[in-house]
Amino acid sequence: MEEDLQELLLTLPSEKSLAGTKSLYLYKGTWLPVSFLRAVDSFQRDFIAQDTDIIVASMPKSGTTWLKALTFSVAKRHIYGPKESPFLTASPHALVPCFETDLYMKDPQPNLEQAPPPRIFSSHSHFANLPESIRNSKCKVVYICRNPLDQVVSFFQFAHQCKQDGTPLLVYKQDGTPLLSLDECYENICRGVLGRGPFWDNVLGYWKASLERPDKVLFLKYEDLKEDIISNLKKIAEFLGIPFTDEEEKEGAIEEISRLCSFDNLRNLEVNKNGVLRPFGALNSSFFRKGEVGDWANHLSPSMAENYLKIVEEKLSGSGLTF
Ligand code: A3P
DSSP, X not given: OOHHHHHHHHHSOEEEOTTXXXXXXXXXXXXXXXXXXXXXHHHHXXXXXXXXXXXXXXXXXXXXXXXXXXXHXXXXXXXXXXXXXXXXXXXXXXXXXXXXXXXXXXXXXOOOTTSOSSOEEEEOSOGGGSOHHHHHSSOEEEEEEOOHHHHHHHHHHHHHHOEETTEESSOBOTTSOBSSOHHHHHHHHHTTOSTTOOHHXXXXXXXXXXXXXXXXXXXXXXXXXXXXXXXXXXXXXXXXXXXXXXXXXXXXXXXXXXXXXXXXXXXXSHHHXXXXXXXXXXXXXXXXXXXXXXXXXGTSOHHHHHHHHHHHHHHHTTSSOOO
């Protein structure tokens, strides 16, 4: 590790991640694994947005994969019809690359100029930490959040199941149980110690921005998409300035996008069953687990859930955002 990074790390608060192996560092108000620090810094300092850019933003494990597929399919529907969709052979994470875990990790100065507009990228950065040109240009930000209990359970399961080139990220004990159980992570979770967290800071920045500038930031909830994907697809298209025409609606274009991006369809595609996400190294399949609302009840006791929700509610109080 370079000397300046080592020196920086000595000055930052650190805690164990959900996987129990790597440390998270609190950098500019965000808990980050050390492997992302450089990329986060380069992205936040150097990226220059174009007015036509679209940024898919989220706290990890909130439905980013789904929103990437939906946003790309809506924004590029005049180029690729559902039958020739690039999602049939490429992961949503390959088609909508993440600034911090992909583009700026591969190369501190990626050449992004060649991509045809609209360029679509993703980020897990807090709104306040996005490069100024994203916040101040006319580019659009689509954000997805999720019930904090399902988000945390999904994150823990991801850390548990996610493999890098076949090796579990999580180090298991000899008896096969995870190094850290969800119970053992719970105290950290309640203090907001989650990669890209605290949860409430990640969510609140985008929530407030969406209220102040509804033309700039669209704030979506995973649960709403599950309940009514069609009206949310219309919302995304209108927000991007390319509403579905009457003719498209009649021809069933919205239903086709909804089907293409559905959990069952994406999960069963060869690329998402067996592909590997570079340079992160995670299996594409680890981004498709259950895709359900309320799975937290199978992993958290009622008192753990109640207590964590109370903490989140307190953090969000007065904002108008509820779960
Ligand atoms: P679960 O772990 O609860 O199943 P992210 O994409 O932000 O990493 O979030 C991953 C979560 O979204 C996982 O939740 C995953 O199963 C779910 N997911 C992935 N693709 C989905 C889709 N097309 N529709 C609904 N949920 C999806």
